[in-house]
Amino acid sequence: MALPWLLLLAIGAVAAALRYGLIESSTIGQQCAAIRSPWWCTWRQGLVLGFLHNVYGIAALVAAAMSLLSRRLWLAWLAAALGVFALQLYCVESGALAWLVGCLRLLRAQANARMAPVEQHRQGQQQVHSQP
Template identity: 60%
Template structure:
């Protein structure tokens, strides 16, 4: 029973962790004015390249587009991993300024994941016990 519960809860907890990681990136690395000042100084630290890549990603809607593409794939295939990835990318896109596509991908990914998890339980109930 606990193994089944942990398999069911694990994807949801990982979606929350993906969202929390995006929150940390946004409020810890992207938004603080001190970080922007450090990255515009004469000698730029190596992590400023990551910060600039993250900023370029949300300026060009990369996170939202990736989340929508994965959500579309999740609708076409019966793969829980794709549903999870769509929801996780949607959560990241929501935090990194791609609200509309991120919200749609998060919704599609979550609904698809619930559907696939429910279908697995229905199949297990239909199978006779040994």
């Protein structure tokens, strides 16, 4: 039950490492501005264009909407993971909404999984029989 939440923490750590280590680093920015830039500068440029055009936020919102419509556990986790990624990479509003929806759907799915065996026998125990 804790694995999805630990994976969300890992996604947040990777997104933070990308943001602070690759995007916001002034030395890396200077290296990529040089005439002969390293090969990974195209990946950095792609990340920057992604948050400039709100790609991460839109992807997170699409996953959140799909998780609400289909009620699948993996879609709820994907919405939360993309929301965390979008939050770290400057798509704050859409990332926060997707993260919230994904986490709430994930919590609800986990609660339903725990309650299913209890609810199964609850109806039979509430019936009153007049004769043994």
